[in-house]
Amino acid sequence: MPRPLDTTLERRLLEAARRLWRSGEKSLTMRALARAADTHAPGIYSRFRNRQDIIRMLLAQFEEELASFVTSADSVEAATDRYLDFAINHPKEYETLFTHRGGMSNKPACSTDDLGPVFRWVRDKLGEGLELEPGENTQLALSIWTLWHGTAALLIHHAAPIPLTDSARSAARFGVKTLMQEARCRYRPQVEGAVSVLSGVDLTLFE
Numbered sequence: 001m002p003r004p005l006d007t008t009l010e011r012r013l014l015e016a017a018r019r020l021w022r023s024g025e026k027s028l029t030m031r032a033l034a035r036a037a038d039t040h041a042p043g044i045y046s047r048f049r050n051r052q053d054i055i056r057m058l059l060a061q062f063e064e065e066l067a068s069f070v071t072s073a074d075s076v077e078a079a080t081d082r083y084l085d086f087a088i089n090h091p092k093e094y095e096t097l098f099t100h101r102g103g104m105s106n107k108p109a110c111s112t113d114d115l116g117p118v119f120r121w122v123r124d125k126l127g128e129g130l131e132l133e134p135g136e137n138t139q140l141a142l143s144i145w146t147l148w149h150g151t152a153a154l155l156i157h158h159a160a161p162i163p164l165t166d167s168a169r170s171a172a173r174f175g176v177k178t179l180m181q182e183a184r185c186r187y188r189p190q191v192e193g194a195v196s197v198l199s200g201v202d203l204t205l206f207e
Contacts, residue, residue, distance in 0.1 A: 010047045012037045014061065017054050022092045028054070059100060062093040067117040076125050076144060080176045083118070084169055087152035094156065098149070119145050130187040140183055147175045 016036035020028040030051060034040050048054050069086050073079035087094040101114070123141035126132065132140075151172040155165055 009037070009039060009043055013039070013044060013047060013054070014057060017058055018061075021058060021096070055100060059097065062090075062097050063116055065090070065093070066097065067121070070118050071121045076122055077173070077177050077180055079122070080148060080173050081169070083148045084152055084155065084172065087156055091156040094152065115145060126183065130183055132183075132187055136187075140179065143179055144176055147172055147179075 013033065016033055017028055020032055020036060028051065030041060030044055033054070034044055037043075048057070066083075066086050070079050070082045073082050097116070101116070119141060122144055123137050126137040126140055130137075151168055154168055
């Protein structure tokens with residue numbers, strides 16, 4: 001009589017792979033994974049082709065969790081703290097997204113779309129209520145995303161002294177708010193009395 005299918009195996013493997021990954025990339029070996037998931041090598045290969053396949057699945061999980069957490073915000077400004085909270089509370093997962101994403105892609109060239117669903121959400125959100133020219137929402141989204149990512153990297157690597165961490169978060173919030181106010185002034189001319197908060201600043205820096 002055939003052995004019943006283990007319907008929990010893939011979930012156990014991914015949970016075990018995640019635990020091992022948090023201990024360091026080199027900790028995730030097939031032997032260690034089999035031991036941690038209470039299975040054997042054939043069990044792993046019945047679900048995944050190789051180690052890279054497992055890492056791709058982990059990346060997909062991390063990406064989905066980040067996107068779900070950030071895009072539940074009501075606005076781009078409100079998403080700033082959500083983005084930083086995820087990075088700080090899940091540093092290994094966050095770092096993995098940006099150190100391995102390029103290597104996991106089979107595409108010969110990358111575009112801003114390859115920055116993931118959070119970037120695409122920001123870009124699409126900017127189109128709501130703003131009269132943007134083609135490509136301008138991508139430029140503005142990239143400015144906001146790089147501000148988020150730079151602050152997140154600073155915080156999770158403890159590059160800023162502890163007393164300055166709150167200041168770094170405040171600066172990120174202020175930066176995003178300023179960019180959004182500027183966009184509303186520039187691209188919603190129907191708003192009477194709107195005054196650019198970046199008058200005199202060379203905005204070609206963001207192009």
